[in-house]
Amino acid sequence: MQKRARLNGKSPGGCGDGRLRAGAPAPVRVGDLARLATRIRLHAVHMVGIQGFGYLGQALSAAEIFAALYGGGLMRPGWDRFCLSPAHYAVVHYAAAAEVGLLHPEALKSYGRDGTELEAISTERTPLLDLTCGSLAQVISGAIGFALASRYAKDDRRVFALLSDGEMEEGQTWEAAMFAAHHALDRLAVVIDANNSQVDGQVNSVTTLEPLADKWRAFGWRALEVDGHDADALVASMQSTASERKPLVVIGRTQILGGLKSVPATADGHFLKLDPALKAAVIAELEARLA
Amino acid sequence: MLRPPYEIVLKPYGKALVELARERTDIICLSGDLTRQTETDLFRDALPDRFINVGMAEANMIGIAGGLARAGHTVFVNTFGVFCTRRCYDQVAMAIAYPNLDVKIVGFMPGLSSPGGPSHQAIDDVALMRALPNMTVVDLADAVEISQAVRAVVERRGPVYLRLKRGEIPVVSEASRRFSLHEAQVAKKGREACIVASGMMVPAALVAADVLDANGVSTCVINSPVIKPLDAATIVAAARGARAVVTAENHSVIGGLGSAVAEALAEAGVGVPLRRIGVADVFAESGSREYLFDRYNLGVQNIVDAAWITIAPTKPVPAAPAMPLTAGTYAPV
Numbered sequence: 001m002q003k004r005a006r007l008n009g010k011s012p013g014g015c016g017d018g019r020l021r022a023g024a025p026a027p028v029r030v031g032d033l034a035r036l037a038t039r040i041r042l043h044a045v046h047m048v049g050i051q052g053f054g055y056l057g058q059a060l061s062a063a064e065i066f067a068a069l070y071g072g073g074l075m076r077p078g079w080d081r082f083c084l085s086p087a088h089y090a091v092v093h094y095a096a097a098a099e100v101g102l103l104h105p106e107a108l109k110s111y112g113r114d115g116t117e118l119e120a121i122s123t124e125r126t127p128l129l130d131l132t133c134g135s136l137a138q139v140i141s142g143a144i145g146f147a148l149a150s151r152y153a154k155d156d157r158r159v160f161a162l163l164s165d166g167e168m169e170e171g172q173t174w175e176a177a178m179f180a181a182h183h184a185l186d187r188l189a190v191v192i193d194a195n196n197s198q199v200d201g202q203v204n205s206v207t208t209l210e211p212l213a214d215k216w217r218a219f220g221w222r223a224l225e226v227d228g229h230d231a232d233a234l235v236a237s238m239q240s241t242a243s244e245r246k247p248l249v250v251i252g253r254t255q256i257l258g259g260l261k262s263v264p265a266t267a268d269g270h271f272l273k274l275d276p277a278l279k280a281a282v283i284a285e286l287e288a289r290l291a
Numbered sequence: 292m293l294r295p296p297y298e299i300v301l302k303p304y305g306k307a308l309v310e311l312a313r314e315r316t317d318i319i320c321l322s323g324d325l326t327r328q329t330e331t332d333l334f335r336d337a338l339p340d341r342f343i344n345v346g347m348a349e350a351n352m353i354g355i356a357g358g359l360a361r362a363g364h365t366v367f368v369n370t371f372g373v374f375c376t377r378r379c380y381d382q383v384a385m386a387i388a389y390p391n392l393d394v395k396i397v398g399f400m401p402g403l404s405s406p407g408g409p410s411h412q413a414i415d416d417v418a419l420m421r422a423l424p425n426m427t428v429v430d431l432a433d434a435v436e437i438s439q440a441v442r443a444v445v446e447r448r449g450p451v452y453l454r455l456k457r458g459e460i461p462v463v464s465e466a467s468r469r470f471s472l473h474e475a476q477v478a479k480k481g482r483e484a485c486i487v488a489s490g491m492m493v494p495a496a497l498v499a500a501d502v503l504d505a506n507g508v509s510t511c512v513i514n515s516p517v518i519k520p521l522d523a524a525t526i527v528a529a530a531r532g533a534r535a536v537v538t539a540e541n542h543s544v545i546g547g548l549g550s551a552v553a554e555a556l557a558e559a560g561v562g563v564p565l566r567r568i569g570v571a572d573v574f575a576e577s578g579s580r581e582y583l584f585d586r587y588n589l590g591v592q593n594i595v596d597a598a599w600i601t602i603a604p605t606k607p608v609p610a611a612p613a614m615p616l617t618a619g620t621y622a623p624v
């Protein structure tokens with residue numbers, strides 16, 4: 001067994017696992033969220049670059065969503081819940097957690113390796129998550145369970161769940177959507193990385209999800225659509241309140257390759273091949289943004 | 292059967308399915324957003340009119356397959372093993388198994404051959420499918436058998452669960468091998484120990500038998516790709532008179548090949564000690580095949596140990612040879 005990932009003195013409870021702590025500590029607030037997103041992408045390039053292929057597109061598309069969630073002052077660590085539904089997005093979770101000091105950056109080097117705690121598809125062993133599942137579209141139901149538990153406990157925890165757009169194809173998503181609205185679970189916020197990508201290519205070539213926002217509205221949710229590469233807009237939409245007691249869904253419209261010019265538009269974004277030349281080009285493009 | 296290192300073949304299932312579907316125009320191919328991964332990109336490109344990508348919606352896909360089959364089609368459903376068994380079990384039971392329809396469910400990435408952790412590791416699929424009336428259950432990881440099995444499962448009317456290795460498929464059988472849904476294969480003769488294996492564990496069983504033979508324990512190997520209906524006659528005949536029976540499967544020790552063999556031996560009154568090599572009733576983790584097979588005791592040495600400890604408990608266990616993995620070949624752990 002390789003060494004367990006070091007967690008920078010923090011328990012694996014971190015920003016998730018509210019069971020470990022009572023009370024509501026202050027959320028992490030990072031000044032420049034666009035910069036945080038770029039740094040998240042850079043970490044991911046290094047992590048996936050070790051093997052030369054993997055779930056990099058997910059980090060390129062969801063970097064701002066994770067910057068907003070982990071650095072946007074939304075989640076109170078150890079109190080609010082964070083549920084990562086598409087487990088192959090774990091790479092973005094690790095990168096973001098390292099950036100906000102919840103995970104030791106050294107630990108990222110073990111990503112995806114034999115014996116690692118930082119598995120490429122997150123599992124019950126994954127640090128810092130309240131819930132995740134590699135069999136997709138199950139986590140929204142667990143998030144509802146957390147929201148109901150908060151209601152029983154009469155506390156003020158919020159439950160955030162990140163979903164991918166491919167998951168909208170599973171029936172369970174819509175069973176959950178109907179239930180959450182019926183029970184007026186207004187403490188539940190779902191964020192969708194709507195990157196129009198799934199294994200076999202573009203989501204809209206496989207099935208028709210649109211009109212996505214209208215579907216959620218028809219199911220009784222408050223649905224907001226934002227540019228998923230605008231972290232401040234994401235934060236604002238997740239902080240927005242309404243008089244009606246409805247669960248909130250924020251649809252972040254993103255590009256699977258995160259708008260990077262160095263990656264050919266024809267690349268398979270779901271499982272990106274990153275040869276040394278492409279890796280160098282992507283790193284150069286991202287580092288130029290930080291300069 | 293051959294010994295490692297094995298030559299590797301790509302997409303033997305995908306090729307065989309296209310070939311058969313050109314003849315059999317009743318065949319429809321469904322995919323659940325894992326088309327290249329299930330070798331059915333070949334079908335999609337060759338016969339696009341009879342290929343449907345249902346998307347990531349396995350329960351729906353099974354129901355659609357049932358409807359197509361009721362209307363007279365022979366339907367191949369393709370995804371990872373976990374997603375066409377666990378994820379939609381009641382749909383498989385009610386929409387396919389109970390009405391005894393011509394749906395062939397093809398589940399890739401068996402047992403611990405997936406690096407994706409418990410959500411992607413089909414360690415219970417054989418048990419689940421075996422429990423369903425009408426269902427035939429086949430576990431294959433040999434290119435020669437796979438090429439022939441596609442036709443065989445179509446010729447056998449009714450539902451079949453075909454469990455296939457993903458990616459690089461080794462050539463373990465001789466070219467002369469004739470795959471049968473009714474007969475297990477005596478891959479190697481022997482009297483004292485009897486190893487019964489399926490799928491990805493067959494190469495390990497063969498090497499383990501050679502090690503045991505070389506150390507004075509005459510060992511037979513039964514290749515039993517069909518787990519239901521099990522060829523009990525061949526297995527009972529080989530086990531009778533042996534001093535140890537070892538089953539080897541890339542699956543939980545509960546409900547799969549090991550359980551099926553135990554039932555067959557007990558019902559035949561064969562009182563030979565039985566050891567089951569398989570996943571020991573635990574959820575595993577992420578990791579390469581080599582790492583996980585070693586960590587969860589699915590290696591050659593584990594089979595040797597199981598037979599040896601039963602037959603010669605006081606003597607030191609012989610060591611299995613190291614199996615170097617050279618690029619472009621396949622070897623057991």
Ligand SMILES: Cc1ncc(C[n+]2csc(CCOP(=O)(O)OP(=O)(O)O)c2C)c(N)n1
Nearest residue numbers: 134135136164165166197198199270324347
């Ligand atoms: C229930 C289930 N079915 C199939 C899969 C295999 N799978 C893994 S990711 C994926 C595509 C999911 O779409 P999405 O998350 O939107 O893709 P991305 O944005 O990462 O390209 C599929 C089908 C799975 N993990 N779970």
